[in-house]
Amino acid sequence: MxxxxxxxxxxxxxxxxxxxxxxxxxxxxxxxxxxxxxxxxxxxxxxxxxxxxxxxxxxxxxxxxxxxxxxxxxxxxxxxxxxxxxxxxxxxxxxxxxxxxxxxxxxxxxxxxxxxxxxxxxxxxxxxxxxxxxxxxxxxxxxxxxxxxxxxxxxxxxxxxxxxxxxxxxxxxxxxxxxxxxxxxxxxxxxxxxxxxxxxxxxxxxxxxxxxxxxxxxxxxxxxxxxxYQTLPKGISPIVNFKKNYKNVRKFFDELYDTTNIKSNELMRYGIKVGKITPEGFQPESKENIIIKLLQKILEKHGLFHNDLHNLNAIIGSNDRHKPVVKLIDVGGLSEINKLSHTTVTK
Structure with missing residues (x-):
């Protein structure tokens, strides 16, 4: 330069x-x-x-x-x-x-x-x-x-x-x-x-x-x-917390959609592992492994990667129907993926 x-x-x-x-x-x-x-x-x-x-x-x-x-x-x-x-x-x-x-x-x-x-x-x-x-x-x-x-x-x-x-x-x-x-x-x-x-x-x-x-x-x-500005719907927590166990995977997907607007087929489309079946029921992965990974997959589809994606820059806002939806709100750390090496461009 x-x-x-x-x-x-x-x-x-x-x-x-x-x-x-x-x-x-x-x-x-x-x-x-x-x-x-x-x-x-x-x-x-x-x-x-x-x-x-x-x-x-x-x-x-x-x-x-x-x-x-x-x-x-x-x-x-x-x-x-x-x-x-x-x-x-x-x-x-x-x-x-x-x-x-x-x-x-x-x-x-x-x-x-x-x-x-x-x-x-x-x-x-x-x-x-x-x-x-x-x-x-x-x-x-x-x-x-x-x-x-x-x-x-x-x-x-x-x-x-x-x-x-x-x-x-x-x-x-x-x-x-x-x-x-x-x-x-x-x-x-x-x-x-x-x-x-x-x-x-x-x-x-x-x-x-x-x-x-x-x-x-x-x-x-x-x-x-x-x-x-992301306005939180009334009665909705700004923090998404998964239970340790759910009765079944359907119960988990219902709660995930109600709190983040993320659909089960979207996670499956990107090959994101959501959890496992245990004797106690369905045990989900951490919210970071599900929510943050989904956002990264969406960015990756367009040749991008976020080097600093975490809970503070992916928060709960609302859609046009005043329902909760997770939103990426900070682009500090966004970079382009080098398609040949599958690494982010640093120069």
């Missing part, structure tokens, strides 16, 4: 871009990232460079949001969507954590108050912007709520939801990345804003499965991505 010119967003272009700038075709970064799997951070950055009109944003608003402006001509819809992305950029940047030294008196006294104040200010600012463009009715508002999240490349997580009468906008999970995904950094081909935004868009286009969450858009400059 040739060295990058400059650092960060001031000049993140590889040298060869300047050597071949006349050959660049502006086909749109969203389209390009959606139709092919980008293996490296450099490839993702190249696609943004080829599309300066993107302003370092790729993806689209959720359909329920776009429906609010579908009466406009196509070009005008694009303009409005871009304006909304810029409003989001300003709002997300305003949510920057309070950065006084952790052990200082100032930090302990003011951190919570300041961050709550910023949440309210960002919510108010975004509400005004969405009302201006007709996404949000005058009587309604949108509000940020900070969530508990973890991850080596994750700084903050937020729920954004509409409040008021006749709520119609899909809820969003806003994932704010930290600055560990610096150019050429360790694991940045699989994790961080560049790779995760690109791989989320590719997954949306490539795999049509009810087990895949929706990844809407991401902003490289603001360092966040907006995803489908």
């Amino acid at each position: 040739k060295p990058f010119c400059g650092n960060g967003f001031n000049n993140p272009a590889p040298h060869y871009y300047f050597d071949n700038s006349k050959k660049v075709s502006f086909t749109g970064v969203t389209e390009e990232l959606s139709k092919k799997f980008t293996k490296t951070q450099k490839e993702v950055i190249d696609e943004f460079i080829k599309d300066p009109a993107s302003n370092w944003v790729a993806g689209n608003l959720p359909q329920s949001w776009l429906n609010k402006i579908n009466y406009l001509p196509t070009e005008k819809q694009k303009e409005v969507q871009h304006e909304i992305f810029m409003i989001f950029r300003a709002a997300i940047k305003h949510l920057k954590p309070y950065c006084a030294p952790v052990k200082s008196p100032e930090y302990s006294k003011r951190k919570v108050d300041l961050e709550n104040k910023r949440l309210k200010e960002a919510s108010k600012f975004l509400t005004k912007g969405l009302r201006k463009f007709g996404i949000l009715s005058e009587g309604n508002s949108v509000n940020f709520k900070r969530l508990k999240v973890s991850g080596a490349y994750t700084q903050r997580g937020y729920l954004l939801r509409e409040k008021g009468k006749n709520v119609s906008l899909d809820k969003l999970f806003i994932k704010k990345f930290n600055n560990k995904d610096k150019l050429g950094g360790l694991d940045t081909n699989y994790n961080g804003r560049y790779s995760e935004i690109a791989h989320g868009l590719y997954l949306n286009k490539k795999i049509k499965s009810r087990f895949m969450g929706n990844f809407y858009w991401g902003d490289m400059k603001a360092g966040y991505m907006a995803e489908e």
